[in-house]
Amino acid sequence: MTRTSDKPSKKINDNKMTSSIRDRSQIVxxxxxxxxxxxxxFILKPNYLSYDNIMTILLATCVNGLLALGxxxxxxxxxxxxxxxxxxxxxxxMSGIALNNWGLPLPLVILFGFLVGAFCGAVNGFGVAKxxxxxxxxxxxxQMITKGxxxxxxxxxxxxxxxxxxxxxxxxGYFLGIPGFYNAIVILLVIAVIAYIIFSKTIIGRFALAIxxxxxxxxxxxxxxxxxxxAIYSLCGLFAGFAGLIMSSRLNSAQPQLGAGYELExxxxxxxxxxxxxxxxxxxxxxxxxxxIISSLTNGLRIxxxxxxxxxxxxxxxxxxxxxxxxxxxxxE
Amino acid sequence: MDSKVLEMRxxxxxxxxxxxxxxxxxxxxxxxxxxLVGENGAGKSTLMKVLAGIYSKxxxxxxINGNEVKIESVRDAQRLGIVMIHQELNLMNHLTVAENxxxxxxxxxxxxxxxxxxxxxxxxxEIFSELNIDIDPTVKVGKLTVAKQQxxxxxxxxxxxxxxxxxxxxxxxxxxxxxxxLFRIVRTLKEEGRxxxxxxxxxxxxxxxxxxxxxxxxxRYIDTVKTEEADIDDVIKMxxxxxxxxxxxxxxxxxxxxxxxxxxxxxxxxxxxNVSFHVRKGEILGFAGLMGAGRxxxxxxxxxxxxxxxxxxxxxxxxxxxxxxxxxxxxxxxYLSEDRRRYGLALGMNVDENISMANMKKFSKLLFxxxxxxxxxxxxxxxxxxxxxxxxxxxxxFLSGGNQQKVVLAKWLTRDxxxxxxxxxxxxxxxxxxxxxxxxxNNLAQQGKAIIVISSELPEIIRTCHRVLVMCEGRITGELxxxxxxxxxxxxxxxxxxxxxxxxxx
Numbered sequence: 001m002t003r004t005s006d007k008p009s010k011k012i013n014d015n016k017m018t019s020s021i022r023d024r025s026q027i028v029x030x031x032x033x034x035x036x037x038x039x040x041x042f043i044l045k046p047n048y049l050s051y052d053n054i055m056t057i058l059l060a061t062c063v064n065g066l067l068a069l070g071x072x073x074x075x076x077x078x079x080x081x082x083x084x085x086x087x088x089x090x091x092x093x094m095s096g097i098a099l100n101n102w103g104l105p106l107p108l109v110i111l112f113g114f115l116v117g118a119f120c121g122a123v124n125g126f127g128v129a130k131x132x133x134x135x136x137x138x139x140x141x142x143q144m145i146t147k148g149x150x151x152x153x154x155x156x157x158x159x160x161x162x163x164x165x166x167x168x169x170x171x172x173g174y175f176l177g178i179p180g181f182y183n184a185i186v187i188l189l190v191i192a193v194i195a196y197i198i199f200s201k202t203i204i205g206r207f208a209l210a211i212x213x214x215x216x217x218x219x220x221x222x223x224x225x226x227x228x229x230x231a232i233y234s235l236c237g238l239f240a241g242f243a244g245l246i247m248s249s250r251l252n253s254a255q256p257q258l259g260a261g262y263e264l265e266x267x268x269x270x271x272x273x274x275x276x277x278x279x280x281x282x283x284x285x286x287x288x289x290x291x292x293i294i295s296s297l298t299n300g301l302r303i304x305x306x307x308x309x310x311x312x313x314x315x316x317x318x319x320x321x322x323x324x325x326x327x328x329x330x331x332x333e
Numbered sequence: 334m335d336s337k338v339l340e341m342r343x344x345x346x347x348x349x350x351x352x353x354x355x356x357x358x359x360x361x362x363x364x365x366x367x368x369l370v371g372e373n374g375a376g377k378s379t380l381m382k383v384l385a386g387i388y389s390k391x392x393x394x395x396x397i398n399g400n401e402v403k404i405e406s407v408r409d410a411q412r413l414g415i416v417m418i419h420q421e422l423n424l425m426n427h428l429t430v431a432e433n434x435x436x437x438x439x440x441x442x443x444x445x446x447x448x449x450x451x452x453x454x455x456x457x458x459e460i461f462s463e464l465n466i467d468i469d470p471t472v473k474v475g476k477l478t479v480a481k482q483q484x485x486x487x488x489x490x491x492x493x494x495x496x497x498x499x500x501x502x503x504x505x506x507x508x509x510x511x512x513x514x515l516f517r518i519v520r521t522l523k524e525e526g527r528x529x530x531x532x533x534x535x536x537x538x539x540x541x542x543x544x545x546x547x548x549x550x551x552x553r554y555i556d557t558v559k560t561e562e563a564d565i566d567d568v569i570k571m572x573x574x575x576x577x578x579x580x581x582x583x584x585x586x587x588x589x590x591x592x593x594x595x596x597x598x599x600x601x602x603x604x605x606x607n608v609s610f611h612v613r614k615g616e617i618l619g620f621a622g623l624m625g626a627g628r629x630x631x632x633x634x635x636x637x638x639x640x641x642x643x644x645x646x647x648x649x650x651x652x653x654x655x656x657x658x659x660x661x662x663x664x665x666x667x668y669l670s671e672d673r674r675r676y677g678l679a680l681g682m683n684v685d686e687n688i689s690m691a692n693m694k695k696f697s698k699l700l701f702x703x704x705x706x707x708x709x710x711x712x713x714x715x716x717x718x719x720x721x722x723x724x725x726x727x728x729x730x731f732l733s734g735g736n737q738q739k740v741v742l743a744k745w746l747t748r749d750x751x752x753x754x755x756x757x758x759x760x761x762x763x764x765x766x767x768x769x770x771x772x773x774x775n776n777l778a779q780q781g782k783a784i785i786v787i788s789s790e791l792p793e794i795i796r797t798c799h800r801v802l803v804m805c806e807g808r809i810t811g812e813l814x815x816x817x818x819x820x821x822x823x824x825x826x827x828x829x830x831x832x833x834x835x836x837x838x839x
Contacts, residue, residue, distance in 0.1 A: 202700040203693045210690060213679035220638055220676055221691040221744065222662025280681040 026274045026329070030289050037293065041300035048303055055180040057292075057299045062171070062184040063088075063243050063250075065291040067266035068273075069195045070121075070239025072287040073232050075270050076205075078212040078279025079135035081124060081233065083142035085262030087240040090146035091117040092248035093256055096159030106164045113248075114241035120146060121237020125230030147260065154256040161252050171249035184246050191242055196284045198235070208232050212279025268315070269294055272322045293318070337399070338363045338528050339384075339415075339497055344393035346379060353379040354390075357554045359547060361497065366519060366529045368539045368560070371549035372572055372824075373624050373789045377532050380549070381499045384530075385417035386410035414496035418486045420505060426475030431457040433474050434489045460488045464518050480511035487518060498522065499530045504538060505625060506603075516542050534623050536565050536828055550574050569828065573791070573820045582617065584815050585799035590614045591649065593783035594666070594752045596635060599644030604630035606807040608644070612752070612783045617774060619798030620787040621823045627807040628787045629671060632754045636661045636668040638676075648752070662691060667745030669738070671757035671787070677741040680730035684722050685711040687729050687740050691748040714743035718773065735766025742773065753777060754785040759793060771797055791820045803827050 041048040067084045074081045095113035098104045104112065120142055127138035161167040171184040199205035207228045210218040219225045243262075248254045273290030275282030294315060301311045339361040346354040354376050361367050369377045382388045384395065386407040394401050397413055404410050410417075424433050431453045432439075440449040440456070457470035466484050474482060483503060490498050504512045519529060519542060531543055539546055539560060546563055548555040548571040555571045595611040604627040612618040620628040634641035637655045646653055648664050655661045661668070670676035678687055688711040689696050696707040711725050718739045722732055729740055738758065745753060755774070759767040774797050778784050788794050794801055801818050803811040803826035811826030 201702060203697050203702055204700060206686065206693065206702060209682060210679050210686070213681040214675070217676050217679055218690065220636070220658045220668065220670070222659045222748070223690065223693070224657075224659055280679070 026326075027283060027285055027289070029329075030272075030274055030286060030293075034289060034293050034296070037300070038296060041296075041303065045300075045303050048300060052180055053299065053303070055182065055185070057296050058185045058188075059172075059182050060299060061291050061295040062188045062246050064262065064265050064269055064294065065188050065288060066191060066239050066243040066246065067262055068269035068287050068291045069192060069284065070236035070243075071263070071266045072195075072270045072273075072275060072282065072284060073199070073204075073208050074135070074236045075267070075275050075277060076199075076208040076212050076279055076282050077229060077232055078215070078277075079128060079229070079233075080267070080277065081121075081139045081236050082136065082263045082267070083120065083124060083139040083146060084236065084240040084243070084266055085264075086143045086146040086150065086259040087117055087120040087237055088244040088247060088262060089254070089256060089259030090120065090150045091241040091244035092254040093150045093154050093159060095244065095248060096161060096254040097153060099161060099163055100159060106167065109164065110170075110245055113244050114238055117241025117244060118234045118238040121234040121240070122230055124237065125233030128233065129226035129229040143260070143263070150256040150259070154254065156256060158251075158256070159254040161248060161254075167249055168252040169249075171246045184250070187242070187246065191239070192284065192288050195239075199284045204228070204231060204235070209280055209282075212281070214280075265294065266291075268319050272319060274322075274326060276326075336363055337361065338397065340394075340396040340399075341380070341384065342394045342396070344380065344383060344395075345391045346383060346388060347391055351552075353552050354383070355552045356393075357549065357552070359554070361528045361530060362544075363528055364523050364526045365545065366523060366531050366543045368531045368533060368543035368546045369549065370533065370536065370539070370546060370568065370572060371555075372791075374551075375549040375572070376552040377549055378501065379552075381417060381501065381530065381532065384410065384497075385415060385499060387417070411493050411495075414494060415499070416490035416493055416495040416497070417499040418483070418490060418501065418503065420502045422479070422482050422486055424474045424482055424485060427473060429471050429473055430468055430477070430485050431470040433485060434460070434470075434492050456492070457488070460491055464488065464491070464521055466518070478511075479506050480508070480514065483507070483515070484518065487522075491522075495527070497528050497530070499532070501532045502534070502625075503531070504533065504535065512538070534828060536568060540565070548572055566825075569824050570821060573824050581795055581818070582798055585613075585616050587613070587615050590616065590781075592647075593649060594635075594785075595647040595650075596631075597645040597647075599631065599634055599641060599646075601630060601634040601639060601641035601644075604807050605634055605641070608804075608807075608809055610802055610809065612785055614751075614781045614783050615778050616800065617778050617784040617786060617798050619794040619801040619818075620785065620804060621791065621794050621801050622789075622804035622827045624789060625806075626804040626827065628804050629756055630807075631804070632668055632756055632785070632787060636666060636754070638668070662748060662750070665749070665751040667691075667748065667750035667753045669741050669745070669753070669755050669758065671760055673737055673741050678729045678737060681728060683726045683728050684715070684720065684732070684740055685725040688714055688743045688747055691744050695747075710747055711743070714746060718743055718746075719769070733763075733766070734761040735763065735769065738762060738766075738770060739773075750782075752783045752785070754787070756787045757789065758786060759788075759790070767793075791823055794823065795819065 047053060067088065071081050071084055091113040094116045095109050098112045099109045124139050124142050127133040128135050169183065171182065173183045175181045175183050175186045207218065207223060210223070211225055211228065215225055269290035270287050271277065271290065272293055273286030275286055297315060297318060298311055301314060337360050341359040344354050344357045357376065357380055359380065371377050379388060383390045384404065386404045386409050389405060395404055396402065402413055404413065434457055435453050440452040441447065442449045454470045461468060466488065468477065468481055468484065474485060477485065503515060507515060522529060533539060543560045545557055546560055546568060547557040548568060550572060590613040592611045593614045597609045599608045600606055608631055620631070622628050633639045635646060637657050637660060646655055653664050655664060674680060679690070685708055689707045696703050708725060714720065715725065720739045720743065721736050729737055732740065759770050762770065774784055774786065786794065786797050795818055798818065801813045801823065802809050803823055805827055813822060
């Protein structure tokens with residue numbers, strides 16, 4: 001009896017793992033490529049790795065990183081959310097309204113922005129889970145709806161946050177007064193850790209992967225897959241709300257015409273980070289790496305005075321190559 | 334008239350691990366309807382797919398009108414005048430009848446790329462009038478009934494000027510009057526000197542339409558008989574084969590055990606009609622029948638994987654409402670699907686994740702997963718069921734069929750399910766692992782679980798079940814207990830359609 005009773009606990013140790021980094025080798029490869037890329041820029045322009053430039057890159061990662069984190073959860077389920085860019089804008093526009101028109105105190109203004117994002121996500125989830133809309137269509141509708149509403153509500157004019165003096169500092173203030181170390185970077189870091197925990201330690205992450213891996217088998221295991229999908233799309237919307245806060249704080253205003261195009265960059269980050277659009281696998285670490293690769297690449301190209309138009313083309317090329325090599329690796333497996 | 338249009342000689346065909354056809358010979362005369370019968374997996378479809386160019390044979394010869402021919406593709410077969418009409422029709426619903434018939438070889442106008450729709454429609458009308466069919470060639474196929482769609486398939490076959498038509502279970506989804514129409518067309522084809530190979534389970538139907546019957550079993554040719562001289566009972570015996578010795582399940586001892594699941598008048602779609610049954614704790618109840626008899630549909634309806642139209646379900650004597658799989662799981666029902674890769678496992682996820690899937694509430698607190706608790710349970714299940722995997726982290730797609738099945742079972746045992754439905758429990762599992770699964774079934778029953786086994790393999794039913802219900806076309810046609818359970822009796826009930834008070838009609 002003693003043998004059987006302590007045997008399992010022994011086994012547990014060598015089974016110690018979280019579901020997050022299922023494929024360490026993949027992360028290592030992506031990290032390796034990232035380091036090579038950094039070295040490339042560093043050799044050509046040593047300034048690339050200066051403290052200021054590193055901070056600039058990290059700050060540039062913030063908005064896209066937050067959006068990519070959110071959309072990753074949806075991608076794990078095998079879905080897609082192309083509304084995150086405009087939902088981000090809509091949530092910051094609504095925050096501006098809450099501040100300027102309703103006179104809410106700043107903490108409530110911020111919270112309200114998050115709720116708007118989460119609500120848009122919940123509607124996406126409802127459309128996908130209960131109305132059986134394809135995720136692409138449901139979120140495309142949301143993209144158009146939030147784009148339209150942002151313009152209507154704002155009267156196609158930027159909404160300024162000057163009524164709340166500290167607002168701009170939320171993103172661009174220095175953390176603990178360390179020069180160059182923007183608050184936004186800390187916020188991204190904290191939220192990335194939270195996303196990592198949600199993904200690898202909670203049943204939300206578990207069910208996101210399970211739905212992406214085999215939705216029907218998951219449903220037939222008695223899991224209320226519909227409700228979980230709504231929760232996951234809401235989470236994605238909430239992250240868009242976070243991004244909205246950073247965005248509007250940096251600009252000290254909500255720009256209603258901004259937003260479109262951000263969703264594609266977020267999806268690109270998730271994909272470059274090795275997450276399969278088929279769902280069922282992936283990692284938060286990969287997503288963060290993907291977002292860093294995009295901002296570091298764009299920054300490097302800018303330093304080398306590559307025209308903006310060409311930068312976009314090169315990011316596109318990287319995206320295609322990333323997926324191509326990933327596919328090849330999977331086939332070889 | 335007795336000339337052989339087709340001869341298949343000593344055909345063999347293997348798939349990895351299975352000899353699907355073993356030295357099978359078959360012939361067909363001009364103007365003949367030759368029926369091909371056999372149990373599930375007897376090799377009928379494989380033989381016909383070899384003839385239609387879908388599979389290539391490993392050895393043997395095919396002769397058309399006495400000349401040996403090569404059939405390496407569906408095109409080859411078509412050129413030789415052989416066309417197969419599959420059970421699932423291969424028509425494009427959004428195209429019109431005429432477009433479907435001439436797909437891939439449309440009539441073209443002189444000017445390239447432009448279609449001659451008029452000629453196509455005219456040709457279609459000609460074929461239809463020849464067959465005395467009344468279908469508008471310009472209507473979209475999706476708007477037609479299944480019976481009419483089938484006629485379009487036949488017309489399409491004739492447009493190739495096919496001499497040999499293979500029909501796979503053509504009456505499976507037709508009503509009685511539609512069957513009559515079909516037979517009328519078949520007779521017209523016969524008169525024109527075309528030959529038909531007719532695969533069917535419905536022996537009484539073969540009496541009406543066929544000239545000869547060939548029986549296959551386990552990939553081998555058994556015998557060919559003239560229909561007018563054939564005795565249906567003999568044909569059934571040939572299909573089932575000599576009684577192989579199967580160690581029978583011991584009789585159910587605890588007949589007073591409480592009823593765990595009772596189902597009354599369950600109906601769902603076309604496939605489940607007024608099904609009522611019960612299963613006691615500790616009992617293993619079998620569902621036998623041919624493919625498409627509705628057994629899986631009964632299980633899926635109980636589990637609410639599909640909606641059911643009417644019927645009452647009682648668990649431990651209490652009426653329950655089961656509207657979603659979640660309700661079913663809560664009520665203590667487990668369903669192990671025949672297709673575990675599609676409905677049972679998240680293949681990309683590991684053993685532990687799959688085992689805990691149905692019970693995450695138990696393995697989490699405030700959304701946070703209790704990894705230790707989950708691992709401990711998975712490890713316990715792994716030892717109890719002897720799941721062979723290098724680690725609990727192994728993704729389930731890398732496990733063998735038997736071990737995959739055990740993972741699914743572990744999932745349900747973790748959930749403490751009291752009623753376990755096994756749909757084809759050993760499909761795709763090798764012989765050694767099969768015995769293990771059978772042992773598990775007995776163990777579970779001894780622990781007081783109510784077990785339902787759906788199986789197309791008669792020896793499996795005989796070996797595992799205390800009591801057997803036989804289904805045919807959505808209804809329960811017979812109930813067998815103890816000594817009554819044998820292959821012949823099961824097959825009788827599985828084939829006959831007309832039942833009077835549970836007794837066979839002939």
